[in-house]
Amino acid sequence: MKVGLIGAGRIGRIHAENIVHHIPRVQIARIADVAADKVRDWAKGLGITQVTTDVRELLADPEIEAVLVCSSTDTHADIVVAAAEKGKHMFCEKPVDLTLERARACADAVAQADVVCMIGFQRRFDPTFSALKARVEAGEIGDPEMLVITSRDPGAPPIEYIKHSGGIFKDMLIHDFDVFRWMLDDEADTLHATGSSLSDPAIAAAGDIDSTAVTIRTKRGRLCQINTARRAAYGYDQRFELLGSLGMLQAGNVRPTQVTAYSRTAVSSDVPEAFFLERYRTAYALEIAHFFEAVQDGKPVRTTVADGLKALELADAATRSWREGRIIKLGAA
Amino acid sequence: MKVGLIGAGRIGRIHAENIVHHIPRVQIARIADVAADKVRDWAKGLGITQVTTDVRELLADPEIEAVLVCSSTDTHADIVVAAAEKGKHMFCEKPVDLTLERARACADAVAQADVVCMIGFQRRFDPTFSALKARVEAGEIGDPEMLVITSRDPGAPPIEYIKHSGGIFKDMLIHDFDVFRWMLDDEADTLHATGSSLSDPAIAAAGDIDSTAVTIRTKRGRLCQINTARRAAYGYDQRFELLGSLGMLQAGNVRPTQVTAYSRTAVSSDVPEAFFLERYRTAYALEIAHFFEAVQDGKPVRTTVADGLKALELADAATRSWREGRIIKLGAA
């Protein structure tokens, strides 16, 4: 099966390397990247020689059955619609788009073309998170009642990135909103979000915040609290815990090593894996393998374009809740 | 120093026993309890023979310099005012009262009489919590930014208790609101609370909830999330974590033993201490010792009647936020 890679930046390269090393039946036939010249050497090392700046050229190749959309977010919607029209299956990095309108247009195009469109919510493939989900589904904690998500980056991205990120809720919490829906298997009824800019005045100046506290009450009355920060001095912090009627399950961070040190003053172990590339290394590999299995076996993907849309709706509601200082009723106009 | 105990129920007895066993310079001279007959045997075992049903009789004893107010919540306010008028120092169990008005009247009476009135927020004396606070004050994590409090009981009290409890926010979260103020050394600006009744329909029928999610944004922009439940199948869960600009501090649960078991299927350790009497055993002892040290040395108490009032204001705001489905601005009319 031949596939095309659109966007060979950090995340695009991870997917490409996972395919080359671990999915022998899939071949990356073409790469399109706005900076094609900077990509060629790396691509050659993987045995890929067709590198272009022209996405349309890639999409026009009839041998290419699927594309990986890893370009910048503002390009996603056009590519998704175009790829759907060409009948290509798609793996698209999150978010589909920063606006609900364009994201809905993508979902419509995908539905009409009847192609697979999987969204890159890699956390659903993290071994710890997915093991926890399986245990919830097996009934280990009875009915889920309360979810607490802690999601913190090791540091804020450059302010230029933040300015075009769509805001912290769409850029960072979109993953947490997806984890919320996945873990509780329920939909939001009301959402409250607040936040502050505590680490850098430039973030506030850019109209954004770096610390947020979100509360969701679901249609079935379950509760979810999400706390996030752009800067955790100790590294990338990705935990959640789910209280149910019969017990609780916690998903903890991953430590690089299992060394424990005893000094005069403390017993200490490693800080968590540094950032998402390390923390979700295995998740990225499992995610992309899942995509190709689903495409080839005609099975449903775990993270659909509808999931992407739902997460975006929550991110949009959170943004409004924070900006307008009010509780948002989901599903209401 | 002679003291009087008013109310010799579960918590009153704990204080009395701590005094008898560990504070030799303090003598419990009299006990007043509505069920004096049920108290006599226990009192005798501690060498206390003066047991009455009449609080006024106890307060009239000029030799008694201080009283412990451990009777039911609805009696607190009258006793506090009366004791203040008699010039007695007081240790008063939380909450001062279920209504803000009467609580304020108590604070006024205490101020006018210039007596000590310490409120029983024992968590401030828990070795783990107070060690954490000391480390925050020493600057270990820089500026505090986000506090996440998990506070769960092992099971709901009888429905009759719940009906007269003032609601979950005044009965249960009042401790968490005090921890919030203590840990962040800041005051609430806005508060949002929501919740559900998930464990028992009788709780909903009584107009209360058993699961809550509260978010507070402070005057300085700091964030606090509190999640509580009346029922955690695994026991009493009392944790919090405080993210600061330089790191994070977590306060964990206490395990009865340090046994770890490796079976075919799991590596396991003890569930947390069963409930507050076990979890805060040391805190209760330190709390009551602190009260008498403060009284005798003329030093300020760690938890004043003003603290009790502030916590009650937050509990009141949370109740309104939940009932009215809106964000509450503190300090506003």
Add this chain to the structure above:
Amino acid sequence: MKVGLIGAGRIGRIHAENIVHHIPRVQIARIADVAADKVRDWAKGLGITQVTTDVRELLADPEIEAVLVCSSTDTHADIVVAAAEKGKHMFCEKPVDLTLERARACADAVAQADVVCMIGFQRRFDPTFSALKARVEAGEIGDPEMLVITSRDPGAPPIEYIKHSGGIFKDMLIHDFDVFRWMLDDEADTLHATGSSLSDPAIAAAGDIDSTAVTIRTKRGRLCQINTARRAAYGYDQRFELLGSLGMLQAGNVRPTQVTAYSRTAVSSDVPEAFFLERYRTAYALEIAHFFEAVQDGKPVRTTVADGLKALELADAATRSWREGRIIKLGAA
């Protein structure tokens, strides 16, 4: 019940305070101590006024039914024999004596007088250790097969103490040998011990060692390894683990608080409790309560003089194994 305390040093005072504060039916009627003058103030604080330097005077008091032998080790044997002759029950600190001969004489005297003689192996009363033992007895790990004991002090005692200690095996490992017998419910068949002086040349000059490695094979073929050190920079380290046919149980250290700190470089928690007075605080209280319960109810004590003798035999064998560089067959001439 009236008792006499012989030796009011560090450990004698702990026992006395536990009795005064927690065992109302027992009264310490007399104290004998070589430095009686230094003891009087402390004794008075506990309400004990009869303080003498003369042990015989104390033993001659017919009202005294039991004595606590907490004087220096070299005085134990004479006191035990004399107390047995007077028909007193005894709680005797470990070791009974540094020589097997005198320890055996003590055991004989106790047997003939038919009095209770409990040896102060407080670890058997540690909540973690005794919970683990109960789980072994309940069959949780099947047949016990291998025991690994880690037993390290935070620092070596003064060299003068070491010179009169009887050597590390009798002074320090005697507790571990008792834990071995208790946990495996089995007796040693062969024993190998080796060691080194690594922390201080004065210890080697005194003919002793500060680090030991002992291996015992039991009559039933079970294995036990003990590693000890006089100096663990991180504090008092008291752990063991027991592998059985169906699983493993570990006894871990106790931390003063449950604070976990996340810094840029490490996730850290408290070092273990500083030394035995802190680590075994609860064990000491339970131990002395057990003694009086056994005496008053006529029930067997958990740690008999025979247990003391057996532990001493192992300590003696270990000393010989180390000195002579050979494996010792227990029970052989």
Add this chain to the structure above:
Amino acid sequence: MKVGLIGAGRIGRIHAENIVHHIPRVQIARIADVAADKVRDWAKGLGITQVTTDVRELLADPEIEAVLVCSSTDTHADIVVAAAEKGKHMFCEKPVDLTLERARACADAVAQADVVCMIGFQRRFDPTFSALKARVEAGEIGDPEMLVITSRDPGAPPIEYIKHSGGIFKDMLIHDFDVFRWMLDDEADTLHATGSSLSDPAIAAAGDIDSTAVTIRTKRGRLCQINTARRAAYGYDQRFELLGSLGMLQAGNVRPTQVTAYSRTAVSSDVPEAFFLERYRTAYALEIAHFFEAVQDGKPVRTTVADGLKALELADAATRSWREGRIIKLGAA
């Protein structure tokens, strides 16, 4: 660089797959295996078509610069000598041979031919173990004093395997002996080993044991205790801890996921990774990469044939210590 794989069993295949997927500059040109027919399909999947039963044919290929010796232990010595004579570099699985004589002959042949011969002690490449070693070398715990190694398999291999394994010390503890030398950077002076057959009478009938306790005292007086078992019900247990003058470092097990479960009765997490293929997955990848880097850059390998010989000497001494019931002096005739 072209290499040959001799022996395509479980471990041979792991090395081959790591090379194919992760070391692009190395090509497996030929495979020799006694059951060549059973190997072809797997080899084809990796793009390797030259599969033979004849080791000599493989060694005769002048294009092959290095060989991986992954055949059964009894074939190692002949292959190593033959490969050395042909000037091939070698990666040889442990142990070199079950007899010291033949292992020494291998070492001599390697030395004479001046080829690289790395022994497959993969634990030295485990991220946790090697991080700990680096911290020891950086001085974090001062002078190393005592090493405690816990090394337990999840279950005994088939009795037929055990009969030809050379005994537990050569088959299983050889890794622990290498860890001992690596961690303490010191050599054994005396060694004591004992053991029992506790899990299966057939093991005793085969003249072997399943549980061992080994103590080594080094030339510098450091102590090491190793405890091993063929059967740990909870899985593969690979831990060690190193006490030094300034602190302690522990290497813990790896858990498959970071899920923690709170039930009514316990707080539990995953048992360790199931067995060596899972536990040392990363170590195997790093080990084989290290071999090729060393060969290509002319740098020393981390685990030489001399290390293999030293570990075998310890295994041999342990076997004698256990069989003869005596302490072995190393370096003595």
